């Protein structure tokens with residue numbers, strides 16, 4: 534199957550300063566892909582070019598087989614964009630906003646199903662002005678998916694969500710992915726990328742630094758592990774490339790074979806990410822993760 538998004542040699546400068554500087558990226562059909570990178574890395578610029586909302590200076594971009602620059606309505610019907618769409622719809626209810634958005638599409642989802650999927654059944658007939666920030670974001674997701682898109686763009690979707698709302702949102706995204714929807718997500722939450730993404734791409738200074746699965750990013754899957762345990766009332770730890778063998782050795786010398794306080798950890802996705810981007814942090818990229 535063709536890739537959902539193909540980007541080759543993408544360039545975009547603002548006032549002579551490169552924001553995207555020769556980016557190559559392929560997003561496979563049906564995958565959840567997380568685009569990570571520090572503030573100012575070029576994520577939004579790249580995504581908005583793929584959405585057809587910004588022009589480019591150079592490079593090839595194909596989204597669902599079409600160049601988004603100047604693409605028509607039938608192409609737009611196939612993509613869903615989750616952004617702060619509900620802003621400005623204050624006097625409507627979520628049901629009204631979803632129903633009127635659904636009318637724009639040729640084959641929309643059922644409005645009640647969307648309301649249930651985004652967890653707004655209790656608020657479906659409340660004016661949007663009376664929704665909390667997190668509830669508005671759920672509605673934004675609903676507005677992004679009501680058209681039944683093949684490809685969804687999610688830009689920092691869970692900013693401002695409480696922990697339960699984030700979990701609920703992840704369940705919703707996984708359900709969409711299971712139905713075969715391709716999802717391009719930008720996020721500063723590394724746990725979100727780890728939870729949702731099949732692959733992650735890290736960009737800095739407008740270039741792709743690395744592309745891998747969350748489990749393998751930056752070699753974290755094969756890097757040394759830290760084993761910690763308690764012995765003689767002291768907390769001990771060791772770094773090792775063979776943690777399974779070390780744990781077996783520890784277990785053999787402990788009474789009953791149980792190692793008190795045992796943990797085995799490898800670098801987190803955040804550790805690997807911060808190591809990868811450290812050489813690329815400039816004055817423009819002070820906030821690297823939230």
Ligand SMILES: Nc1ncnc2c1ncn2[C@@H]1O[C@H](COP(=O)(O)OP(=O)(O)OP(=O)(O)O)[C@@H](O)[C@H]1O
Pocket residue numbers: 547548551552570571572573574575576577578579817
């Ligand atoms: N409309 C614009 N006009 C001028 N400069 C811009 C514009 N949009 C983005 N830039 C600049 O381009 C660079 C990339 O910005 P972009 O918004 O794509 O980064 P980002 O990775 O999405 O950052 P963040 O994580 O902060 O959202 C930044 O240096 C930014 O200041």
